Amino acid sequence: MTATLVRFDGVSKSYDGRTRVVAELDLEIRRGEFLTLLGPSGSGKTTTLMMLAGFEDPTAGSITLEGARIDTVPPHRRNIGVVFQNYALFPHLSVAENLAFPLSIRRVPRAEIGRRVAAALSMVRLPGLGGRRPQQLSGGQQQRVALARALIFNPPLVLLDEPLGALDKQLREELQAEIRRIHAELGVTMVYVTHDQSEALTLSDRIAVFDQGRIQQLGTAQAVYETPANPFVAGFIGENNRLPATVLDATRLRLAEGSMLATLPHGLQAGAAALVSIRPERVLLEAAEAAPNAAAARVEEVVYLGDHCRLRMAWAGRTDFFAKLPRQQAGQVPQAGTTLRIAIPEAAIIVFPA
């Protein structure tokens, strides 16, 4: 058993023969991992997933599962579980019959079907609801059933296309925890599509950030958040302040307005144009005089958000520089109009070539 379960090799997809919705995709999915495809609407996530499930044919390239090509195998013989955004539970069957469907197709003996259906229902914490029709369940319950149905025939791989998209925030978080628990319990490989970054960060072992049909970065949640590969990833995941700059030397930049910024070695040529990205929560407020990149900044606007305050500040010649002030201690909230001394640690400055 190799560590690689699925492999995309130069896979492209075009619906109209001109624009490539997915372009030269190379991707390895590891056995047992939870991989999330994250990206804006229209970036090709669903298309990628559907090519894996077999509902779309790649225009070019190959897809292998367990080392065998599957892009020519019809979907019903791929043995891949799929959870659809609108649940796709069969309305003419009861919950138990929905769960039994893949088993009876596989000619599993009746007694065993009964046992496995009961086990699946208790796995998704819906024991006793087997007799109901899907339409008699809430949205969250329906999604649990859909998840159980995609897992009950023990596929090595389960694909989930924005399964929680239709649910409200609280239910979504509850089900995220559930999915994580089930993934850990079963050790099944899951590929999960979402355009909700916090969902991706919560769930994933690795995240593949999609844009315009290409993977912009593939890595752990921490890697894509803290060391984004390009401005798109930095901007798509989490908030960031972006500032154009010019390279002075190996560890210093000059911002457009003239002030200097000390960084870690960034590897760009002196004189080159650069783009600086700074996360609001990495900005130090009320910093000591000797702190790196210390400067005075005026508070323009304060938004109180409970666990933290969001400050819009005037800094480096702009008035849209954001910083986050965590509310670790009760106390005064900074007032608009006051001036704070801020600092930006070198490690918090991400430098991209512009």
Place this chain on the structure above:
Amino acid sequence: MRRTNLLAAALIAPLLLLILGSFLVPVGLTLFRAVADREVVATLPETSAILAGWDGEGLPPEAAFAALAREAGAALQARRIGDLAQRLNFERTGLRTALLRVARAADRLAAPHAQSLPALDARWGERETWLLLQRAGGPTTALYLLRAMDATRTPQGEVRALPVEERLYRTLFLRTLGISLLVTALCVLLAYPVAAAIAGLRPPWSAVALTLVLIPFWSSVLVRSTAWFVLLQREGPVNGALQALGMLEAPVQMLGTRFAVVLALVHVLLPFAILPMHSVMKGLDGTFLRAAASLGANGPQRFLRVWLPLSLPGVLAGGAMVFLLSVGMYTAPALVGGDRDQMVAWFIANFMNRDVNWGMAAALSAYLLAMTGAMVGLVRVLTGGVAQAGLRG
């Protein structure tokens, strides 16, 4: 809350009255006509009253004979005797003649009438005739309902099946049922793939296809049936084409056959099967099929276990629609069918237009109504579990 309810009721009231007036009232009247028996009381009120007191033994009293002669004569003078003659003759052939003889001779008949009437027509000397007249005193009768099932009542009041050679209506109902079921089955089988294909088309084409299905509605049933009359003639295009293709040696008689009736009915009714099926299938989400495939179901399994059950409400609705319309079809069988291919509606029309026998027309209508009602009930029972399942939610 109360106010809005009242307002709603007030707004609905005119519609309710319209439905009542245009549907329930005629149906009620028809059902009433099937059992009403008023001709004798209306035309021979005195005779009826006397017969009501008769014990049915031997012959009625002289007064009954005299009253009959007087009232029959008066009715003839007033030209009101036709309905009565028709009513009596329908129950027993020959009574029209017997009645008219008495009516015409009313002035000249000498007392005692109990002797002069039988002398004029022997039937007035028979106890059965008078029993029949007594029972026809109304206000209701089972005569028409029994006759429409090929049964009759003996003068003694027992229900009997008609002799085999006089039977007609049971066969007629079975024929109507048979033709309608065949037409329904053919329509469902033809409509299902068409509806599925249209549901699978992309937007501009699905609208085009649906319009093509609807085009027949732009012409009346009469025009479409007439078209088949032209097409199916001995020298018509169908025979011509089959001969040209070498499939026929000589022209075949197609008009006046059961085949022609079924063909015309299927053609006329097919859109009524396609539309409900299409509307159900259009609402079915394609992801159901994808889900089934992802769960391991192959093409036939996906069709049998997912698509078919989900589209079943449309099949039943379309089938019921075709059946209900087919059972009451008049034009198409009348135009292209032979004498042995006519359905109940044709007989109803004949009883109304030619025989002016409202009782029989109403009795046949009542059974037709019962038949369709039973069918609707059956479909409702069958769809009980499926109906809500088809609608996602």
